[in-house]
Amino acid sequence: MFFFELLSILAILLRAVVANSERFGLLVIRSGSPLQYVGVYATDDHLHLGHSNHSLSAVVTDCGFLLFDDGSYAAVANSGGIKKSTLQDATNTFAVKNGHLTFFNVAGFEAVPRGNKFLLSTKSTSDSWGIIIRAQSLKNGYPVTDFVAANNCSTKIQIPSDLNTVVENSSLNESKITHESYPEIEGVARELKCPWNFYIFLTLIAAIML
Numbered sequence: 001m002f003f004f005e006l007l008s009i010l011a012i013l014l015r016a017v018v019a020n021s022e023r024f025g026l027l028v029i030r031s032g033s034p035l036q037y038v039g040v041y042a043t044d045d046h047l048h049l050g051h052s053n054h055s056l057s058a059v060v061t062d063c064g065f066l067l068f069d070d071g072s073y074a075a076v077a078n079s080g081g082i083k084k085s086t087l088q089d090a091t092n093t094f095a096v097k098n099g100h101l102t103f104f105n106v107a108g109f110e111a112v113p114r115g116n117k118f119l120l121s122t123k124s125t126s127d128s129w130g131i132i133i134r135a136q137s138l139k140n141g142y143p144v145t146d147f148v149a150a151n152n153c154s155t156k157i158q159i160p161s162d163l164n165t166v167v168e169n170s171s172l173n174e175s176k177i178t179h180e181s182y183p184e185i186e187g188v189a190r191e192l193k194c195p196w197n198f199y200i201f202l203t204l205i206a207a208i209m210l
Helices: 002-018 195-209
Strands: 024-029 039-043 046-050 057-060 066-068 073-076 082-085 094-097 100-103 109-114 117-121 129-137 171-173 176-178
Touching (some): 024 039, 046 082, 057 094
Antiparallel strands (some): 024 057, 024 129, 039 046, 057 066, 066 073, 094 100, 100 129, 109 129, 171 176
C-alpha cells in the first residue's frame, strides 16, 4: 500500500516538473477588422496572420517556449518578427494569461502589413494593427487554462533588444484597443523550482523502497 502511495506522489511531482500547457490553436482577435478570428500560419518559416489550411497549433512548454505542432519553436527577432526555429535559437517567456498568449508578461502582438499579407510581430510600426491571440483549445473551442512556465530550463533568456517597443495590448473594444500588461505574472523574475530538488527526492524514494 505504501509503495502505491509513493508512486502516486511521484507521478504528481513528475507531472508538475515536465508538464506543458494544453495544446491550443492561435486565434487572432481584432474586432471590426478582416483579421478577426483568423489563424496563424508560416510562410518560409515567418509567421503570418490569415486564413490557411495549415494554421498552427502550439503548446507553451514548462520552459516558457512556444512549441508548434510540427516540432519547431517560436523565435523572436530583434525586429520583433516571429518565425519558426530550432530550440537552440528559440525565445522563451511565453505564457497563457486570461486565455491569451503572452510574451514577456505582455498580452498583445502586432499585425504588420506586408503587401497583401500580415506578419506577426511583437513590435508596433506606423501602419501595424494591435491584436491579441486567443489560446483556443483544440478540444472544446474555449480558451485553455492559464499557464506560466514552472522551470527555468534555458541557459539564457532570448529577449529582443528595444523591448520597450513591444506592444502592450490586452483587450479589444470594437476597433479600439486598450493596452494592459500583467506584472503579476512572475516570468523571468519568478522564483523557479530547481530540478535538482526533484532528483534528490527521487533518490530518497528509491532508498526507502530498498
